[in-house]
Amino acid sequence: MKFTASLAGALALGLATGPALAQQEMTSQTRDAYLAAVEGKRVVYIPMSMTTDLVLTWHAFLKRQADELGYTLDVRDPNWSAEAGARALTQAIGEQPDLIVLQNPDIQAYARLIQRATKAGIKVVQLNMESLTQSDAYVGADWVGIGRRAGEAVAERCSGGNGPSNKVAVVSGVPTAPVDLFQLKGFRDALAEAGSDVEIVSEQAAGYDPSKARAITASVLQQHEDLCAVFGVWDGQDSGIGAAVKEAGVADQVFVVTSGGGASTSCERVEDGSFDMFIEYDARMQGQALNTLVSAFLQDDAPAGEKKLVYYSPNFVVTPETLTPSSCFTVGAGE
Structure with a gap:
């Protein structure tokens, strides 16, 4: 009985002092x-x-x-x-x-x-x-990691008689840029570790210009009609690769792999077949x-x-099979 009375008193005191405390100015140090x-x-x-x-x-x-x-x-x-x-x-x-x-x-x-x-x-x-x-x-x-992932995919598709040939083209941006140097290191390491017979038949720089990437790819396709894959270092440039491959009518033959930050335009290119693999670093x-x-x-x-x-930043692989509405984002839409 005494305990009940004490508890009631404590509750009453809390109710009485609560509003006063709430009215005091509170700060977060x-x-x-x-x-x-x-x-x-x-x-x-x-x-x-x-x-x-x-x-x-x-x-x-x-x-x-x-x-x-x-x-x-x-x-x-x-x-x-x-x-x-x-x-x-x-x-x-x-x-x-x-x-x-x-x-x-x-x-x-x-x-x-x-x-x-x-x-x-x-x-x-x-x-x-x-x-x-x-x-x-x-x-x-993680440019080395991105290059490795691309190299693994290309080795699986183009070596050991799996593709139309073992021929691969590389379209870089600026050869002395870290995005190029470290991606290409990872790419070559992956090819070597896979023990693949992949042959890099062309390695040219497009200076991050999609029109140059398009021209380079078109020229390589003329020289190597049985080309198996093209590896590009940046999606903004590599839209030109996808365009050249589609124009040549070999989108079903040539595997195009690139990477980027996840803007919606790149997922659109996965959807329309311009990119076969997009490695996203968000x-x-x-x-x-x-x-x-x-x-x-x-x-x-x-x-x-x-x-x-x-x-x-972690890497996410986007392909036609894994593509979802949330795979990419629209720049400026609520970052």
């Missing part, structure tokens, strides 16, 4: 400290060009977080020019931002400037295409991982160059 650490900071974003699905998706993520958290995002667009990018990076280093997010056009172009930025105390996140010079972080595709996942690193670095007082972090 964790949230306040987080916002204070990033507000007013400055990030400079230097992609290769503000014209691709990948770059626009990353920018959408960066801008949304910058607007939400109150730091500045400055975009410097080199428009595919390594020289213009080097000038933009040099200028950014002189301005002393808190962080630079950088997409390298090749493995050498910005190597010394990245070192200079680190010595100047500026943290650098390399995005999807890395330099020989390691910086505070890399966020992007630019949205990269954008979210990038934002996590940006906010962490803006909060962290550790010196530039002290940490070396890496995030490889």
Whole structure:
């Protein structure tokens, strides 16, 4: 009986004091400290060009977080020019931002400037295409892994008498770019490990230009009518490969494999038969991982160059058999 009375009293006291506590101003020390650490900071974003699905998706993520958290995002667009990018990076280093997010056009172009930025105390996140010079972080595709997956598929289809021949063409972008160098390493490693008799009959660079990729592929098909497969390094360029194969009337013969960030146009090309295999590294996942690193670095007082972090986005294989409405996304539609 005494216990019942005590419990009733405690409940009554809670009901009486509850509204008073609710009326008091509540604060989150964790949230306040987080916002204070990033507000007013400055990030400079230097992609290769503000014209691709990948770059626009990353920018959408960066801008949304910058607007939400109150730091500045400055975009410097080199428009595919390594020289213009080097000038933009040099200028950014002189301005002393808190962080630079950088997409390298090749493995050498910005190597010394990245070192200079680190010595100047500026943290650098390399995005999807890395330099020989390691910086505070890399966020992007696992190019070696993508190349290996493509090589495994080509070896299975074109070796041992499985295809129309053992002949394969490679259409690269820029031979000194990390997307090319590391993908081709993985591709060749996979062919060697499979013990395949695949013969690479053509390896030419299209400079990320779909019209050049189309012309290269058309020429190779004329020289090798029994071509088994074409391996391309980037879907934006490789739409030209698919177009050339379809124009030659050999879409059922030639296996086209490429990779990209998951924009809806690539899934459409899987659906219409232009691509037989699309290896997706999902630019949205990269954008979210990038934002996590940006906010962490803006909060962290550790010196530039002290940490070396890496995030490889997972790869998803999209084929006509695995294609679903959610396999890709529309750029700008709610990133």
